[in-house]
Amino acid sequence: MPLDDLDKWVEELQKEINEEAVKRYNEYIVELLQNPKNWGKPKSHEISVWHAYEGPCGDTMHFFLKIENDIIEKANFITDGCGATVAAGSQTTMMIEGKPLEFAESLKPIDIDNALGGLPDDHKHCGELAIRTLIHAIEKYKFQNISKDP
Numbered sequence: 412m413p414l415d416d417l418d419k420w421v422e423e424l425q426k427e428i429n430e431e432a433v434k435r436y437n438e439y440i441v442e443l444l445q446n447p448k449n450w451g452k453p454k455s456h457e458i459s460v461w462h463a464y465e466g467p468c469g470d471t472m473h474f475f476l477k478i479e480n481d482i483i484e485k486a487n488f489i490t491d492g493c494g495a496t497v498a499a500g501s502q503t504t505m506m507i508e509g510k511p512l513e514f515a516e517s518l519k520p521i522d523i524d525n526a527l528g529g530l531p532d533d534h535k536h537c538g539e540l541a542i543r544t545l546i547h548a549i550e551k552y553k554f555q556n557i558s559k560d561p
């Protein structure tokens with residue numbers, strides 16, 4: 412999906428939030444579905460690394476990180492995945508902003524699941540998509556920096 416279409420997609424997703432979602436997800440997850448945090452691609456000067464990762468379910472998440480002195484100053488995401496993925500991306504970015512890379516690297520899918528108050532069993536992998544994207548983004552950032560060294 413082209414990036415320009417993603418904002419439209421999230422609007423449509425929000426419209427689709429209905430009683431079904433309330434039955435499926437807890438109140439906190441529904442709140443993040445309706446009001447995603449840190450959604451969207453920042454301006455280029457606010458991006459140190461951008462990584463897209465496609466999960467086994469076929470959905471993709473993009474992470475945009477602004478990193479200074481090994482601290483994640485800003486974290487944003489977009490995804491064409493399900494509602495649980497929007498909540499997982501929101502939660503993950505909230506948990507890593509202002510934190511050292513080491514902390515972000517130590518996060519596991521269960522930490523996101525717990526922070527969200529429990530994803531439904533058939534959506535546990537959505538938290539994993541967020542963490543895998545994050546870890547790959549950090550690896551890419553480190554590789555870029557090694558490559559820049561003289």
Ligand code: FES
Pocket residue numbers: 466468469470492493494495496534536537540
């Ligand atoms: Fe694919 Fe949630 S990320 S179903």
